[in-house]
Amino acid sequence: MIREIDLAFIKLHILYHAEKEEVYGLGLIEELGRHGYALGPGTLYPTLSKMERTGLLTSESRTVNHKQRKYYRITPDGTKQLAKVKAKIGELYREVVEGKDE
Ligand SMILES: [Zn+2]
Numbered sequence: 001m002i003r004e005i006d007l008a009f010i011k012l013h014i015l016y017h018a019e020k021e022e023v024y025g026l027g028l029i030e031e032l033g034r035h036g037y038a039l040g041p042g043t044l045y046p047t048l049s050k051m052e053r054t055g056l057l058t059s060e061s062r063t064v065n066h067k068q069r070k071y072y073r074i075t076p077d078g079t080k081q082l083a084k085v086k087a088k089i090g091e092l093y094r095e096v097v098e099g100k101d102e
Contacts, residue, residue, distance in 0.1 A: 010037055011047065012089075015082045018057055018074040025070070048072060056081060 013032055017023045025044055032039050048070075051057045056078035059070050074082070094100045 006037060007047070010039065010044075011051065012082075012085060013037075014048070014051065014072075015056060015074060015078055015085075018072050019079060019082060022071040022073055024072065051078075 010032060013035065014023065014028060017028065017031065025041060025048065028048075029039055029041070029044055032044075048057065048059075052059055052072070055075055057072045058075050059072045061068055061070050063069070
């Protein structure tokens with residue numbers, strides 16, 4: 001259960017950051033590490049691929065310092081999904097964290 005929830009939180013972080021700017025694997029691993037998610041490439045890359053296949057992200061490969069790097073951005077559908085989830089997070093927070101059940 002915790003792993004499933006963590007994965008959902010990780011996906012939300014990815015969507016959030018991909019909406020603000022281009023993201024790439026290693027940068028996300030570092031960013032998520034700062035939030036306490038010990039995430040390896042073996043978990044992150046399949047997650048990014050899946051999010052791309054399901055139309056949430058789009059990617060572009062570019063060469064940086066002689067290395068191929070894949071950059072991801074949110075799609076219009078990803079933006080729509082993120083907005084919906086944000087509303088749900090707000091509601092969940094008010095009930096589960098603040099104890100305000102309306
Ligand atoms: Zn984050």
